[in-house]
Amino acid sequence: MAASPPNGDGDGAIRRVLGIEGTAWAASAAVYEVASDEVTIESDPYQPDSGGIHPREAAEHMSEAVPSVVETAIETARERAAAAGEDPNDSPIDAVAFSRGPGLGPCLRIVGTAARAVAQRFDVPLVGVNHMVAHLEIGRHRSGFEAPVCLNASGANAHVLAFRNGRYRVLGETMDTGVGNALDKFTRHVGWSHPGGPKVESHALEGEYVDLPYVVKGMDFSFSGIMSAAKQEYDDGTPVEDVCRGLEETVFAMLTEVSERALSLTGRDELVLGGGVGQNERLQGMLREMCEQRGADLHVPENRFLRDNAGMIAVLGAKMAAAGDTLAVEDSAIDADFRPDEVPVTWRAGEPVAASAGSSADDTDGPAEQQGAEATVTVEGDHVVKRRHPRSYRHPALDERLRRERTRIEARLTSEARRHGVPTPLVRDVDTESATIVFQRVGERDLDDGLSAERAAAVGRHLAAIHDAGFVHGDPTTRNVRVGASGTDGTDRVFLIDFGLGYHTGHEEDHAMDLHVFAQSLAGTADDHERLQTAAEDAYRAASERPDAVLDRLREIEGRGRYQ
Ligand SMILES: C[C@@H](O)[C@H](NC(=O)OP(=O)(O)OC[C@H]1O[C@@H](n2cnc3c(N)ncnc32)[C@H](O)[C@@H]1O)C(=O)O
Ligand SMILES: Nc1ncnc2c1ncn2[C@@H]1O[C@H](COP(=O)(O)OP(=O)(O)OP(=O)(O)O)[C@@H](O)[C@H]1O
Ligand SMILES: [Fe+2]
Numbered sequence: 001m002a003a004s005p006p007n008g009d010g011d012g013a014i015r016r017v018l019g020i021e022g023t024a025w026a027a028s029a030a031v032y033e034v035a036s037d038e039v040t041i042e043s044d045p046y047q048p049d050s051g052g053i054h055p056r057e058a059a060e061h062m063s064e065a066v067p068s069v070v071e072t073a074i075e076t077a078r079e080r081a082a083a084a085g086e087d088p089n090d091s092p093i094d095a096v097a098f099s100r101g102p103g104l105g106p107c108l109r110i111v112g113t114a115a116r117a118v119a120q121r122f123d124v125p126l127v128g129v130n131h132m133v134a135h136l137e138i139g140r141h142r143s144g145f146e147a148p149v150c151l152n153a154s155g156a157n158a159h160v161l162a163f164r165n166g167r168y169r170v171l172g173e174t175m176d177t178g179v180g181n182a183l184d185k186f187t188r189h190v191g192w193s194h195p196g197g198p199k200v201e202s203h204a205l206e207g208e209y210v211d212l213p214y215v216v217k218g219m220d221f222s223f224s225g226i227m228s229a230a231k232q233e234y235d236d237g238t239p240v241e242d243v244c245r246g247l248e249e250t251v252f253a254m255l256t257e258v259s260e261r262a263l264s265l266t267g268r269d270e271l272v273l274g275g276g277v278g279q280n281e282r283l284q285g286m287l288r289e290m291c292e293q294r295g296a297d298l299h300v301p302e303n304r305f306l307r308d309n310a311g312m313i314a315v316l317g318a319k320m321a322a323a324g325d326t327l328a329v330e331d332s333a334i335d336a337d338f339r340p341d342e343v344p345v346t347w348r349a350g351e352p353v354a355a356s357a358g359s360s361a362d363d364t365d366g367p368a369e370q371q372g373a374e375a376t377v378t379v380e381g382d383h384v385v386k387r388r389h390p391r392s393y394r395h396p397a398l399d400e401r402l403r404r405e406r407t408r409i410e411a412r413l414t415s416e417a418r419r420h421g422v423p424t425p426l427v428r429d430v431d432t433e434s435a436t437i438v439f440q441r442v443g444e445r446d447l448d449d450g451l452s453a454e455r456a457a458a459v460g461r462h463l464a465a466i467h468d469a470g471f472v473h474g475d476p477t478t479r480n481v482r483v484g485a486s487g488t489d490g491t492d493r494v495f496l497i498d499f500g501l502g503y504h505t506g507h508e509e510d511h512a513m514d515l516h517v518f519a520q521s522l523a524g525t526a527d528d529h530e531r532l533q534t535a536a537e538d539a540y541r542a543a544s545e546r547p548d549a550v551l552d553r554l555r556e557i558e559g560r561g562r563y564q
Helices: 055-083 105-122 131-143 179-189 197-204 224-235 240-266 281-294 310-322 396-419 453-468 508-525 529-543 547-562
Strands: 016-021 026-033 038-045 095-101 126-130 149-153 158-164 167-173 270-274 297-299 369-371 376-380 383-387 427-431 436-440 481-485 492-496
Touching: 016 055, 016 105, 016 310, 026 055, 026 310, 038 055, 038 310, 055 105, 095 105, 095 131, 095 310, 105 126, 126 131, 126 310, 131 149, 131 270, 131 297, 131 310, 149 240, 158 240, 167 240, 167 508, 179 197, 179 224, 179 240, 197 240, 197 281, 224 240, 240 281, 240 396, 240 508, 270 281, 281 297, 396 427, 396 436, 396 453, 453 481, 453 492, 453 508, 453 529, 508 529, 508 547, 529 547
Parallel strands: 016 095, 095 126, 149 270, 270 297
Antiparallel strands: 016 026, 026 038, 149 158, 158 167, 369 376, 376 383, 383 436, 427 436, 481 492
């Protein structure tokens, strides 16, 4: 047997890995041949007769289909072993990798059982793979990119991740349903069979754009409002092609915007796409255009690696096995809620630390022009000019609407915050037509370049003040805070800038989201982020009129999964 020992250090002895997938609809098995990088995938999809995926029916499908795709894959492995001149008495595989989660519990259990049986039969190690990490790792593997930002657009999920300090961090994610499930819900409403995504794509080609709610909050996003509005449009008699077009334009522009924000925040210039919805050509086109315009590289894996498939499980399984990251049978229970940020990334140990975020505008040696995630900011003496340039990946009507709305809101809320005692730049001029605002220049540097507990505390106080005044910032990241001595008195002040995603709201959920976005950006920029977050929360608690309700809600938001 040539497998690396469990918890061993791996010695490159992994020649061939069998992967098994079956989290929801795809009963799939694959063989990954390490030397030639060849991936052979055998899949048998479950197709519901009506409605969406029924967990029980899906599990019945898995129990029939998994054993047969696995046997086919084992045959393939035997052929490969024979072709390589290996001893026929040796195991043709060196490890068995399986989708451990997330997914439907009844389906995962069948996959787990099958994987354990094969591992025992060939006496090889078992590798438990996180399905979502596999969706992004296959893109990294195929592209050869070093440190990409990853957009996973799948049925049950939608999130943007980047590797940092041994984990994939979730930079942004859906606040409600996965992107594919959202599209599928709409198509069920109009009576189309599952899966709906490809039907939305083909109908959208014939449709005219209609406006639907566009919801991005910081780096997170929500689909529920869009889906209700889309169903309503359809019920009101808008041609279904038009609704499909509006859906694609809106939903995919949101995913593209958040991906661009993630690239900007992390200072990286590589993006990989993953997940079944990634097969959509309009989504691919938007991402390609966005990346081209910011000089980033995009990798879109072949369709067979985008939709659920065991190939991605086998490829990541081989890397994990080579790193000794294997499971004892008694520890191999499935995990239906397995989050990607829970996975210790053992197979990237020893890699150089990725480049950190690009440096921010600085009084001494900073660039005169800043390309933010959304706008270009030009420093001109004691003021700055912020202009939201058109984003050509967006439909022109949507693009114009967003740029105008955000410009108007930014100017209004920047001034309103100031009236409530929060340091913000003075607004000197606003032109919604060209989406341009002229601001007073404030601070010496962005907070991400000058973090301290005192400054984090000031952000906590400022957020409490605007929340008590009835609005949120919407995107209070460390790059949307300016710090440093300012004015003639030379005292250190902490300014909030970039209110373009703010809005009036008294809901504690929205207030808690501001704190959550800030905490996330601390986690993305600083190693001692917990200490800084505590400082911000303590200050918020002391300053806010109703700290308990908001901080309780913050704990609940975190408990929904983002952290630990
Ligand atoms: C946990 C796991 O079971 C789950 N898998 C999953 O959702 O299957 P996946 O193959 O990644 O994605 C399926 C989704 O992808 C959508 N889809 C497929 N082709 C599409 C297309 N051309 N345009 C838009 N959506 C498409 C389908 O409608 C469906 O919602 C996941 O990864 O979230
Ligand atoms: N009033 C100001 N005074 C000094 N610097 C500023 C000011 N406004 C913006 N900047 C600088 O320009 C950068 C980008 O500004 P801003 O965040 O408003 O643009 P953006 O495109 O919305 O960026 P993002 O979406 O990445 O937050 C800021 O991080 C800051 O360094
Ligand atoms: Fe998937």
